[in-house]
Amino acid sequence: MNQDYITPNPWSIIEDGFEVDRVQSSESLFSIGNGSMGQRANFEETYTGPSFQGSYIGGxxxxxxxxxxxxxxxxxxxxxxxxxxxxxxxxxxIINDEILDLFSCKKVENFRRELNMKEGWLGRSFEATLQNDITIKVDIKRFLSLDQEELGVIDYHITPLNSEAKITFIPYLDSGITNQDTNWEDQFWKTTNKEVSDKQGFIESHTLKTFYHVCTFMESHLFLNGNKSETKGKPLQKEIEVSISFEEQVAQGNTLSLQKYAGYTTSLNHDKSELISAATSVLEKATSEGFEGLLNTQKQAWSEIWKMSDISIDGDVKAQQGIRFNIFQLNQTYTGTDHRLNIGPKGFTGEKYGGSTYWDTEAYCIPFYMATKDQQVARNLLKYRYNHLEKAIENAEKLGFTNGAALYPMVTMNGEESHNEWEITFEEIHRNGAIAYAIFNYHRYTGDYSYIPEMGLEVLIAIARFWEQRATFSTQKNKYVILGVTGPNEYENNVNNNFYTNYIAKWCIDYAVENLRKVEIEYATDYERILQKTKLTTTEIESMLEVADNMYFPYSEEHGVYLQQDGFLDKEMVKVDDLDQDMRPINQHWSWDRILRSPYIKQADTLQGFYFFEHHFKKEEIEKHFDFYEPFTVHESSLSPCVHSIQAALLDRMEQAYAFYLRTSRLDLDDYNKEVKEGCHITSMAGTWMSIVEGFGGMRVKNDQLHFAPKIPKEWTSYSFKVNFRDRILKVEIGHDNTNFTLEKGNQLQIVVNGATVEVK
Amino acid sequence: MNQDYITPNPWSIIEDGFEVDRVQSSESLFSIGNGSMGQRANFEETYTGPSFQGSYIGGxxxxxxxxxxxxxxxxxxxxxxxxxxxxxxxxxxIINDEILDLFSCKKVENFRRELNMKEGWLGRSFEATLQNDITIKVDIKRFLSLDQEELGVIDYHITPLNSEAKITFIPYLDSGITNQDTNWEDQFWKTTNKEVSDKQGFIESHTLKTFYHVCTFMESHLFLNGNKSETKGKPLQKEIEVSISFEEQVAQGNTLSLQKYAGYTTSLNHDKSELISAATSVLEKATSEGFEGLLNTQKQAWSEIWKMSDISIDGDVKAQQGIRFNIFQLNQTYTGTDHRLNIGPKGFTGEKYGGSTYWDTEAYCIPFYMATKDQQVARNLLKYRYNHLEKAIENAEKLGFTNGAALYPMVTMNGEESHNEWEITFEEIHRNGAIAYAIFNYHRYTGDYSYIPEMGLEVLIAIARFWEQRATFSTQKNKYVILGVTGPNEYENNVNNNFYTNYIAKWCIDYAVENLRKVEIEYATDYERILQKTKLTTTEIESMLEVADNMYFPYSEEHGVYLQQDGFLDKEMVKVDDLDQDMRPINQHWSWDRILRSPYIKQADTLQGFYFFEHHFKKEEIEKHFDFYEPFTVHESSLSPCVHSIQAALLDRMEQAYAFYLRTSRLDLDDYNKEVKEGCHITSMAGTWMSIVEGFGGMRVKNDQLHFAPKIPKEWTSYSFKVNFRDRILKVEIGHDNTNFTLEKGNQLQIVVNGATVEVK
Incomplete structure (x- = not known):
């Protein structure tokens, strides 16, 4: 653990005390979002210390x-x-002509931030003594409305404590923003219109090249001791900024406050000529409800989310705080209502990694959304990839593939590849497998087969075609090999016969052909349409199966395990525990070549295969591979500990499982990888959810039935979660001596607990 | 062959006719240089068509x-x-107020360029009809003085052919240059001073960051029909430009000409406060000698160079032109007089590839300079690396090596690594081997052992240390392996056990230890000094030898050849000849991953090893490897065909050897790789020299003796070359039926011709 300034609390993320060095980390951790937009927890008022400004609009x-x-x-x-x-x-x-800036104040006391996850708001309070010796008490609350996704609200209170003071609030909109990750002076936005009155302000601007038109808007109201003030605002315009100045003399002990209603209307949802009128409607509705009214609606909306997706843990407040933080961030990032959006690896908490969609969505996020939302949400995520199929085929064509073979991009926003590192972009092709796997997983969990004849089969065929073309027949091995790949473990590049990749490639072909046959029999019309569209021939299917049936898997007779890739055992096999701990994380201490020739595994790779295809292997095999690979795994990807936690739990290694659970759930809160200031690791948070539900809870779906093998870490008294399974909501409560299953929706459900069939009512 | 507009001529590169599409290629091919500075063959007058402006100062x-x-x-x-x-x-x-610009003229006729290699000047002549219907004849000659390395001269003649005309010459200096390869608006130069009179102009500027101070200077003289004109120039200054305007009314048929003396004085050779006075001295000397005087000196200087380094070929003018172009460019790029300089891969003909020094110098260039220059020149090149040893040790430390291990940079200017592509920068480590090999080669050829105890042994120890640390003991193989490398064939990245790398690594250690023992016995004082400096211990030596003695080499029993790397035979082994020719060059048609998983070899890799260590192998082994690897080699590196040419000649495959010879010698003239507009391939030109001397001539040094095995392509009548061997100059003339060896310097020399000892007098 690298930091521990976050105060443990079951429902809130809390920071006490002001430290300049923590500002950027806290800006990430206290980020807020509503699925449609989001922002880092930057201060409202001027701050001249080190800060990473970030405000993002989905899509x-x-x-x-x-x-x-x-x-x-x-x-x-x-x-x-x-x-x-x-x-x-x-x-x-401005307090008596001095700008409030926590970086340059004489003194800051009682500084406190709270991200109230239960109710969905961010609070901040402090007492500051300025250079002019005036001490003020400040109290701020801010949230992004779940109910009105274009709206955010701020309530900003100031009380002068040791004298009267002239207080000036200048709420503003600033269009002159830039990205932190730009090395050059590029402009991304062009401002086209500004309007400002004594109350409202609007800036219209559009992105260059993509021409997303955005109206950023605000309206502010002033209150003295809670009573609406009659003071008029003075409108001001600068080149790319509008602001309104409210000035009032405030007696010692009195409180002046500003409520700011603001947000974006965009051409994603409105005609670009109607952005201001749309904004005006939002403001009208918002101000008529008022801050308190909106806050109540917000609490209500979060309460609805928590009702389904909460996991409660008793007896271990840090574990509790961790899982809720993960669930909260996932819900802030993606609500599932807009099929054009996806789950970016940093959500709305930072700008690292371009694009919004990685294989993380299919491999890690889908199970969470399947179990805690309506199944339409997961279907939307699958549909997103179906909508991108044509571009995935074009992408494969650029790399020399033909005949409708698809390679989904490593990173994308609109279906086009957005990544540019050959060993990843061109070689981390296992991502194609995860997209097929998600189809399998969706059907397994929801029982909804309709997606496959409607859309999924086309995706499966295009992916199978890719693998058929990508494999090479080795006359040496008399098998098909897959050369030059990067597996999930990105600490190996351009290797041959990565077990995970070869395995999922074979599976993709088999699964595609299996579904082809099923659709042929059961959905004849769809089958005709698909065959006509894809021009798939019997010869091509035979050729695919020839590859699948003769796929090569590197194997060590000596160790009785599949090898991560050809030549893995030539490495210097020093275990992570025997490594000089000063060298860790190795990605911050070693040059890339040294990492590559080491045996160290960034994230589950062979074990990812055993996680996905657990049902293909015996427990002894899983154990053998876990024992072989775990000691070489450094978990320097956020996506790693959750898989290891699930497998450790499966293998009854609860201490290890618990350690991995803490690591995955508190990865950002405790900043394990010393990088949280760049933003949070959103997609891996779904892995945290899995490590409880699938790990400790042992939940699996087999033959249309939910199976459980409940376990509990010794540190916990009990824990509970709910899953939405085929229109039933099942509540699972697990203690040390008892397990309760309750149906909260639906009449009855047959589940399997530790191998025994149980009827839940 | 992709273009053939260059007119065959034994001593000149000639282009007839003006074509806009050829301008940039010709700018490369007609480049001139004098070792200290150089420039692309840009037009002196305005040219608004596509052009790549380039003027470079060594260092x-x-x-x-x-x-x-x-x-x-x-x-x-x-x-x-x-x-x-x-x-x-x-x-x-300017002709009657119209700017002369070949891109916008009404008509351009009789356009001709000539790069006269024998005499070392660039000529250009044409007749142009301007939009104002005036037709002028233009004749220009330009050269960079070999004798005065800070000086260049231009003689520019204009004759109005169809009417009288007002002719204005505006010679200028322009400091507002930028690089073509910059994607951003960076400035690299800062102008600090400008001076201009009616005759002379000076601009002082310095590079940012590195603070090289440069005075760019000029002086111009006007002539009418060869007689000095009394017309005064009008000085002009702009922000970063100085110019002088000379205007004269010229009768039809009369000739106005301008002689411009110009160049650079730099802080590399002068105190920065004395650059203008140094420039004035250069101008004084130059103008007193005058254009014709300077041109005579130039012819004389080139005649001296050709006397030693020329290779004449009878009966094949294209072959003749090719080899002379190569020798000419090498001499333009590096004269060996300044030990701070080296041989950049593009010389002074382009800006692609940063830095000046690659392993090309040691692997390809040293033999040429050893045999055609004083041996001090080759020694300077070795010393260059000795001077960079400390930085090579620091470079290795950055990558995690310790205890004085050195990794020489892939690309450098000042000893520091200048490359940033992990698979090359960190993994193409065989470059270290070439640096050791050059020491061996220098000693073998010159017989001068003194470099080793004085400097070379320290280099050898540091390199041996690197290999000892870089190898990994594989318990699987019970051998030392070298993982994660890129060999000379850059169409394979991050492979294991590249034969060439493993072989040269083992050899480096053996050679270091062998010399350590020799120095210990024969140069005891040096030995003490070196041991004290390097802190080399017996244990470390034993550990090195343990690695060398147990190095792993991948080998195929089936094919009876060493494998380029582990797993090479898993590839789809389709020979280059069976490849769709539309796919070539593959680096312009295939994505990187496809190239990587193909068997295609960019440049000699395993065969480079058999070239370097020919003396370790039987002819049958060389043949077997040549037969195995040649069919997979695409020669998409300029450094490839020369090695194949030499080996084909050794194996008596004269047709193949001749084809490779043409390809290497006319690579740029015929633009095989469709990229000559970016600049010429300078370092591979030394390989062309080797392909005649070592290939057809069969020259080798064994046991302090020159050996020859003379052969001649059937296309040639005869050919001859000279080599400087241990202070003797030997002229070799080879025909179909006779071979003559003549000593041009020195009393007598025992050589071995086709195995028989011959005394040459």
Whole structure:
């Protein structure tokens, strides 16, 4: 654990005390979002210390020019940059002509932040003594409305404590933002219109190239001791900023407060000529409800979310705080209502990694959304990939594949590849497998087969075609090999016969052909349509099966395990525990070549295969592979500990499982990888959920039935979660001596607990 | 062959006719240089068509910030960019108020360029009809003085053919240059001073960051029909430009000409406060000698160079032109007089590839310079690396090596690594071997052992240490393996046990230890000094030998050949001849992953090992490996065909050897790789020299004796070359029926011809 300044609390993330060095980490941890937009927890008022400003609108991106040292054929010319959007949270505060700036105050006391996850708001309070010796008490609450996704609200209170003071609030909108990750002075936004009155302000701007039109808007109301003030605001305009100044003399002990209603209307949801009128409607509705009214609606909306997705843990407040933080962030990032959006690896908490969609969605996020939301949400995620199929085929064509073979991009925003590192972009092709696996997993869990004849089978055929073409027949081995790949473990590049990749490739072909046959028999019309569209021939199917049936898997007779890739055992096999601990994390201490020739595994790779295909292997095999690979795994990817936690639990190694659980659930809160200031690891948070439900709870779906093998870490008294399974809501409560299953929706459900069939009512 | 517009001629490169599409290629091919500075063959007058402006000063570079998509630990923060220097060739020409611009003329006729290699000058002549219907005849000659390395001269003649005309010459200096390879608006130069009179102009500027101070200077003289004109120039200054305008009314048929003396004085050779006075001295000397005087000196200097380094070929003018072009460019690039300089891969003909020094110098260039120059020149090249030893040790430390192990940079200007592509920078480590090999080669050829105890042994120890640390003991193989490398064939990345790398690694250790023992016995004082400095212990030596003695080499029993790397035979082994020819060059048609998993070899790799260590193998072994690897080699590196040519000649495959010879010698003239507009391939030109001397001539040094096995392509009548061997100059003339060896310097020499000892007098 690398930091521990977050106060343990079951429902809130709390920081006590102001430290300049923690500001950027806290900006990440206290981020808020409502699925449609989100923002880092930047201060509203001026702050001149180190800060990472971030405000993001879902689906709004910029195709930035790829710049690499050495160009390789096949690189995309552009990558989808997650754009920092115009800032609407800003409120400059002036106390007797001195700007409030926590970085330059004489004293800051009783500083406290709270991210109240139960109710969905961010609070901040402090007492500051300025250089002019005036001490003020400040109390701020802010949230992004779940109910009105274009709206955010701020309530900003100031009380002068040791004298009267002239207090000036200057709420503003600033369109002059830039990205932190830009090395050059590019502009991404063009401002086209500004309007400002004594109460409201609007800035219209659009992104360059992609022409997303956005109206950033605000309206502010002033209150003295809770009573609406009659003081008029003074409107001001700068080149790319509008602001309104409210000034009032405030007696010692009195409280002046500003309520700011603000947000974005965008051309994603409105005609671009109607953005201001749409914004005006939002403001009208919002101000008529008022801050307290909106806050109540917000609490209500979060209460609905928690009702289904909460996991409660008794007896271990840090574990409790961790899982809720993960669930909260997932719900802030993606609500499932907009099929154009996806789950970005940093959500709305940072801008690292361009694009929004990685294989993380299929491999890690789908189980969470399947079990805690309506099944339409998971189906939307699958549909997202179906909508991108044509672009995935074009992408494969760029790399020399033909005849409708698809390679889904490593990173994407609109279906086009957005990544530019050959060993990943061109070689981390196992991602194709996860997309097929998600189809299998969706059907297994929801029982909804309709997606496959309607859309999924086309995806499966295109992926199977890819693998058929990508495999090479080795006359040496008399088998099909897959050369030059990067597996999930990105600490190996351009290796041959990565077990995980070969295994999922074979599976993809088998699964595609299996479904082809099923659709042929059961959905004849769809079958005809698909055959006509894909021009799939019997010869091609035979050729695919020839590859699948003769796939090579590297295996060590000596160790009785499949090898991560050819030549793995030539490495210097020093276990992680025997490594100089000063060298860790190795990605911050070793040059890339040293990492590559070491045996260290960044994230579950062979074990990811055993996780996905657990049902293909005996427990002894899983154990043998776990014992072989775990000691070499450094977990320097956020996606790693959850898989190990699930497997450790399966193998009854509860201490290890618990350690991995803490690591995955508190990865950001405790900043294990020393990088939380860049943003949180959103997608792996779904892995945390899995490590409880699938790990400790042992939940699996087999033959249309939910199975459980409940376990509990010794540190916990009990824990409980709910899953939505085929229109029933099942509550699972697990203690040390008892397990309760209750149906909260639906009449009855047959489940299997530790091998025994149980009827739940 | 992709273009053939260059007119065959034994001593000149000639282009007849003006074509806009050829301008950039010709700018490369007609480049001139004098070892100290050089320039692309840009036009003196305005040209608004597509052009690639380039003027370069040896040793002047800029440390540009590395920009990569994804940073890897160990990347250098900066890379040495070859800088485009201020332009001094510019002469704007105005005919009756219309600017002469070949891109916008009504008509251009009788356009001709000539690069006269025998005499060392560039000529250009044409007749142009302007939009104002005036037709002028233009004749220009330009050269960079070998005798005065800071000086260049231009003689520019204009004759109005169809009417009288007002002719204005505006010679200028322009400091506002930028690099073509910059994607951003960086400035590399800062102008600090300008001076201009009616005759002379000076601009002082310095590079940013590196602070190389340069005075760019000029003086111009006007002549009418060969008689000095009394017309005064009008000085002009712009922000970063000085110019002088000369205007004269010229009768039809009369000739106005301008002689421009210009060049650079730099802080590399002068105190920065004395650059203008140094420039004035250069101008004084130059103008007193006059254009014709300087041209005579130039012819004389080139005649001296050709006397030693020429290779004449009878009966095959294209072959003749090719080899002379190669020898000419090598001599333009590096004269061996300045030990701070080296042989950049593009010389002074382009800016691609930052830095000046690659392993090309040791692997390809040293034999040429050893045999055609004083042996001090080759020794300077070795000393260059000795001077960089400390930085090579630091470079290795950055990558985790310890205890004085050295890794020489892949690309360098000042000893620091300048490359930023992990698979090359960190993994193409065989370059270390070439640096040791050059020491061996130098001693073998010159017989001068003194470099080893004085400097070379320290280099050898540091390199041996690197290999000892870089190898890994594989318990699987019970051998030392070298994992994660890129061999000379850069179409394979991050492979294990590249034969060439493993072989040269073992050899480096053996050779270091062998010399350690020799120095211990024969140079005891040096030995003490070196041992004290390097702190080399007996244990460390034993550990090195343990690695060398147990090195693993991948071998195929089936084919009876060493394998390029582990797993090579798993590839789809389709020979180059059976490949769809539309796919070639594959680096312009295939994505990188497809190239990597193909068996195609960019440049000699295993065969490079058999070339270097020919004396370790039987002819049958060389033949077997040649037969195995040649069919997979695509020669998409300029460094490839020469090695194959030499080996084909050794194996008596003269047709193949001749084809490879043509390809290497006319690579740029015929633009095989469709990229000559970026600049010429300078370092591989030394390989062309080797393909005649070592290939057809069969020259080798064994046991302090020159051996020859003379052969001649059937296309040639005869050919001859000279080599400087241990202070004797031997002329070799080879025909179909007779071979003559003549000593041009020295009293007598015992050589071995086809196995028989011959005394040459």
């Amino acid at each position: 709004v991106y910029y195709p930035d020019k790829t710049r690499v040292g050495w160009w390789k054929n096949g690189y995309p010319e552009y990558f989808a940059k997650v754009l920092n959007a115009p800032n609407w949270i800003g409120i400059n505060v | 002047v570079y800029y440390p540009d910030k590395t920009r990569v998509g994804w940073w890897k630990n160990g990347y250098p923060e900066y890379f040495a960019k070859v800088l485009n220097a201020p332009n001094w060739i510019g002469i704007n020409v």
